[in-house]
Amino acid sequence: MRVFIVYCHPSDDSFTKNMCDAFIKGITDSGNEYIISDLYKMDFNPNMTEKEYLRDAYYRNTPDVASDVLEEQEKINGSDAIAFIYPVFWTEAPAKLVGWFDRVWTYGFAYGDKTMKLLDKAIILCSAGNSIEHLEQFGLLDSMKKVMLGDRLFGRAKEMEFVVFDSTSRENELREKNWNMNLQKAYEKGNKLFMEE
Helix, strand or coil: CEEEEEECCCCCCCHHHHHHHHHHHHHHHCCCEEEEEECCCCCCCCCCCHHHHHHHHCCCCCCCCCHHHHHHHHHHHCCCEEEEEEECECCECCHHHHHHHHHHCCECCCECCCCCCCEEEEEEEEECCCCHHHHHHCCHHHHHHHHHHHHHCCCCEEEEEEEEECCCCCCCHHHHHCHHHHHHHHHHHHHCCCCCC
16 A cells, blocks of 8 residues: 655754654555655745636636646555645644645646545644644634645545644653654554554
C-alpha cells in the first residue's frame, strides 16, 4: 500500500520535521511505501493564476491544467492514502498548503465530474504551539477540523483522522518532556495506517 505525504514546513529545525520522519519510518517498517511532496523544498507555487481561477469559476473541465498540478494529482491517484503534515499557523495550515488545495483541487478532479480516486484513508498530523485545552476552549480545534475534514477532504476518503500534537512551541516545557512520546505516536500512526481496525 502507498501513502502520499503532503509535507509543509519552512524549516528542518522543527518538531514537525521530526514528526514527519517518525511517520515515514512507521510506514516503511510496516512494509508499505510512500511518496512525498515537500512543498517548501519543491518551491511549490501556491498562487492561483487568473487562468486557473477562471477555469474553475466557469466549471470548465478543460485539459489545460498546469504541469505541477497534474503531477500532484497523479501522486494522489497513484496512492491508497493521503497524509498532510504541517504546523498550525494562526489556526490554519501554512499558506503554501492552503494554496496547494486552491490549485490541486481543480474542477474535474476534486469536484464536478471527479477523476480523483476515493482514497482509503486520509490523515492529518499537525503540530500546534497551543495546548489542546486552549484550542478546544476557543473553538479553534473544531474550526481546523471543519476546514480540513468537512471541506477539503469531505467525500474524498473513506476514513479520515485528524491528529494534533499540541504544546510544541519552543518555550513550552512540554515540548521536550513529550518529545519522545509524540514521536512514538507519529511512528505508530504510520506503522498502523493500513491495518484494519
